[in-house]
Amino acid sequence: MAASVIALGLAGPINPTRVARAQAASETIDAPTEEQLQRYATAVRQVSNVAAEYQPRLEAAQGDQAKQAVRVEADQQMVDRVEAGGMSVAEYNGISHAVRKNPELRKKVERMVAQ
Secondary structure, three states: OHHHHHHOOOOOOOOOOOOOHHHHOOOOOOOOOHHHHHHHHHHHHHHHHHHHHHHHHHHHOOOHHHHHHHHHHHHHHHHHHHHHOOOOHHHHHHHHHHHHHOHHHHHHHHHHHHO
8 A cells, every 4th residue: 555655646745725825835854854754654644545535526526616625625634634643734745755756765654654
């Protein structure tokens, strides 16, 4: 699951549609600490769960407005779960960028997510 989560981009940056742009900005985090990586791995699992939960609803939604409403709700759920884990959206997005740039870091996070 971990590899597929990251490979599919589910561990990528959250783009919350109803959250202030200041919250959605990314911090620059090139070398996250072990504590940040642990929180990030937990957040990735949470984001993945939200994506899995909302995918059928998105597919069943009729029309662009309905699909957008599902996306907005899913985005907010992702934000809520990331923040409930003690991580800001900016920190989550910053680590997501670092993971995408660094193959070794990606492998480490994949192992952490799988645990």
